[in-house]
Amino acid sequence: MLTGPIRNDIDKLWEKFWTGGITNPLTVIEQISYLMFARMLDMQEEAEERKANRTGKAFVRLFPDTKEGQLLRWKNFKNLSGKDLHKHLKNEVYPYFSKLGQVADIDQVGEDTPVKAMGHISDYMEDADLEIKNESVLVAALEMVDSLPLNQSDVKGDIYEYLLSKLTTAGINGQFRTPRHIIDAMIEIIDPQPWDTICDPSCGTAGFLARTMEYLNRKHTSPENIWTDEEGNQHYPGDLLENYREHISDDMFWGFDFDTTMLRVSSMNMMLHGVNGSNILYQDTLNKSIRENFPQQEENFFDVILANPPFKGSLDETNTNPELLSMVKTKKTELLFVAHILRSLKLGGRAAVIVPDGVLFGSSKAHQQLRQELIENNQLEGIISLPSGVFKPYAGVSTAILLFTKGGTTERVWFYDLQADGLSLDDKRTPLKGEGTNDLPDAISKWKAYRQLVESNFDFSQFGDDAQGCANPENAGAYFQDKTQKAFVVDAADIASNKYDLSINRYKEVVYEEEVYEDPKVILGKLMALEKDIMADLKELEGML
Known part of the structure; x- marks a missing residue:
């Protein structure tokens, strides 16, 4: 959780972007991401310098040890004037982001270097561009990022989550962001473990993956290491995860998307949640090219999959992975994604996936074929029916969460009729309090x-x-x-x-209570008495005129 002052600083900067002519929330987040990335690179370089001074050992620099190279560091350019700052960022700093792997001392690059720790994020910074034209907005953005407590691992994740929450007022390229409380509920139900390999095949902003890291930190922090800030928010450093750090950093998290903007945002989100080496990768997971690009991950690879895949539109069969079409002959993305998730899970792997209600009762051969596959050749564990307003203001479509395990056969299915999620089900989605306003804890x-x-x-x-x-x-x-x-x-x-x-609704039984009405003659008598009283009042009013 963030403290009030940090939230206020972000809100003020957001207003500055708006008045400075940048009104697209995703563009604002991108621009702030670039600045946060620049500062974090410098922080990492400083940490390596301190370590080298202590140990006397050389290290692989992120920034060349030249006058020009050192000017690329946050601490050396943050005090430039607005005009010089704009020119320096646009022409020098941002272009350098894409060259992070190209270090001079390439023979020194080992398995545990700051260059390797950048993961795939530099791949998605290649077309980074400075879109802040207003110099005062740029200086304000730099000052705000400079003041953020990015040295506190759990707080910097909260900062980015708060930035991403601004996307609730706008659609993301036709997609919509999964509400964080729904993600948290799905994660708690699946209960990922620190040795699992976890994937989101349509990762967007990496909400499922980042929140899974937060969940693991909460579950694996010793009581004495939980600390509370001045506003009473508890923080969990995840000290009991030390034995799994290498796996968590390099192999645990996998996210696929084919929107480079989303890849940049999701890579930054994972980096700020303490996972520098997350595998956030460019790939349309339904496309046949996945068999060439990621043959290992395409089949029998993941322990856990958490997803809210896009469920609008249809695909061209010629470009669709033929292995999926052999499971379910369809062009519908919502069916193909479930088929892909089943295929990419290990035997015994488990998944929580949001689907539109049509997947549950669609009458086409493909719909029935997929449901039969889930029931007869896998373990469909549960279905949570969600209220239709969960994804407002983006869409009012009714959805459900499928909970299943790959392999085996289904004996029974657990259903839950979730009617309230703690927020109003209109476009405003305002928090509600009181009994009956949130079924998620009960579910x-x-x-x-x-x-x-x-x-x-x-x-x-x-x-x-x-x-x-x-x-x-x-x-x-x-x-x-x-x-x-x-x-x-x-x-x-x-x-x-x-x-x-x-x-x-096919299986839920509704108990109807019998309504008792008065005899029609009694109701008519009451109406006539009421009419008589009205006429008397009118006569009295007439006498006053």
């Missing part, structure tokens, strides 16, 4: 209770129809058999007999 709690029963080989069939109407959550087995509740289970055989329909 997570019920899921964990259900999984405990499954892992203890609980026999759900022993209750049968006698359990109907049982609203006692303590008796969890009976509770999940009661289809009038928000959480309930359905046997796979019942789903198969309904053409593998997975829509929650």
